[in-house]
Amino acid sequence: MASAPPPASSGQKAAFAFIFVTVMLDMLAFGIIIPVLPHLIVDLIGGSIARAAVWSSAFGTVYMLMQFVFSPVQGTLSDRFGRRTVILISSFGLGVDFIVMALTPTLWLLFVGRAISGICSASFSTANAYIADIVPKEKRAAAFGMMGAAFAIGFIIGPALGGFLGHFSIRLPFWVAAGLSLVNFCYGFFVLPESLPLERRTKRFDWRHANPFGALVLLRRYPQVFALAAVFFLINLAQFSLNSTYVLYTDYRYGWGPQTVGYTLGLVGFCSGLVQAVLVRRLMPKLGEQRMIMLGLPLCVMGYLIFGFSSVSWIFLLGIPFLCLGGLAGPPAQALMTQQVDPHEQGRLQGALSSLASLAGIFGPVVFANLFALFISNHAPAHLPGIAFVLAALLLTSAAVLARYAIRHLHPVHAAPASPSAALSTEFSPVADVVPHEPIPHDQTESSP
Incomplete structure (x- = not known):
């Protein structure tokens, strides 16, 4: 009888802790600039709120376009050269x-800086692949929930x-964000081990798989994943109603400034953290992913x-718990997709999913921000400042219908043979329960054409 895998080493515990902290600090650095970036744009162009919304x-x-292009590149690079180098x-x-954005005196240089941020932030796909490397299949939903909690913690404070x-x-948050990212680099340089051993890496870097459209072909090779990936796309597309209009919408409708926006977004992060870190972990054994x-x-x-549709701020705030409870859907959907894909293609899968999220980000800000600008203008067919959120609700209604179809066509997945001890616990501990996968045979390390 095969022996159980060894317990997680201190290096593996530190690895999960680093990925958790990496995601949290990256989200913290990203969240810090959310309340001030639109106002910095207003200062640089000297325009109105409607014009600033378009900018x-x-x-x-451009931020999401860079993520769309470079997420599969980073995912494929991590499959070939390992996760550690790409993340650092x-x-x-x-x-x-x-630092560049903190110093910029012109709009075009801020624009370039935002593009570079999109390239560097594409490492989230590599971080998710790292988790898929070290966590057994049956515990990945809880693990991705912990990653969601890291996002939320960063979003509470940021x-x-x-x-x-x-x-x-208005520029001070950019300096603090720079310091957080550089501290994270130093921490990872000394702490982070590699999660992908040489025998499990692909033999060569293939540009057919690294380009965003080639990465999406991977999803077509797994039909059972394709429909869930469409749900994932719609969820991300709806979320950009918040990213692109929240600051200016609350300023226009309720007169909120940077401080109030920051505090309310912190409340969103707090509620999301409770959902991702507590509810996902507690409800998963009882309800299951589907x-x-x-x-x-x-x-x-x-x-x-x-x-x-809220006309006053206190009703608007009542929507936050419902919105955050929607986070129950994300981690199990992502976990189901990782269970359907071969172990040596996890980096490509996460790159493809990040490309879908980025593709949503290419169109989402344009659609939602311009709709917001139109429906508060003098030429609006109706005065509806919350049009972006209404459209997001319609998109998620479509996602729910598609998810029901996708779930019916999933292939059954058995527990990974590399982690028989996982059956002893129904909860995921982000430190103690991390176990490595068994190495796959050498002839499986080639990427499929």
Whole structure:
């Protein structure tokens, strides 16, 4: 009888802790600039809120365009050369880029800096692949939930801190973001081990797989994943209604400044953290991935509808818990997709999913921000400032219908043979339960054409 895998080493515990901290600090650095970036754009162009919304959509589009192009590149590079190098280079590049944006006196240089941020932030796909490397299949939903909690923790502190710092100087949050990214690089340089051994890496770097459209072909090779990936795309597309209009919408409708925006986004992060770190872990053994998805999506629809139609700020705030409970759908959907894909293609899968999220980001800011600008203008067919959130609710309603179809056609997945001890516990511990996969045979390390 095969022996159980050895317990997680201290290096593996530190590895998971680093990935958790990396995602948290990257999100913290990103969140710090959210309350001030649109206002910095307003200062640089000297324009109105409606004009700033159009420029903000352009900034959001270029950011996500870079992620769309470079997420599969980073995912494929990590499959070939390992995860550690890719993650560290991205953290360092992000820190330098925030310094450039802190110093820029012109709009075009800020625009270039935003593009570079998109390239460096593409490492989130590599971080997810790292998790798929070290966590057994049956515990990945909880693991991705912990990653969601890292996002949420960064989002709790980031916008609130950014709003506070922006009160003193609109550029100060960029300097703090730069420091956080560089500290993260130094931490990872000394702590992070490699998760992908040489025998499990692809033999060569293939540009057919590294380009975003080639990466998406991977999803077509797994039909059972393709429909879930479409749900993933719609969820991300709806989320850009928040990214592209939240700051200017709340300023226009409720008169909120950077501080209030930062504090309310911190509340969003706090609620999301509770959902991702606590509820996902507790409900997963009881409901399973499929029911979790079908529970989360309708709750998120309700949250967006409250956002879109609330005429006063206290009603708007009531939508935050519903919106955050929608986070129950994300980790199980991502876990189901990783269970359907070969171990040596996890980097490509995460790169493809990041490309889908980035593709949503290319179109989302343009659509939502311009709709917002149109529906608050003198030429609006109807005065509906919350139009972006109403559209997001419609998109997620479609996602719920598609998810039900996708779940019915999933192939059954058995527990990974490399982790028989996982059956002893139904909960995921981000430190103690991390176990390595068994090496796959050498002839499986080639990428499929």
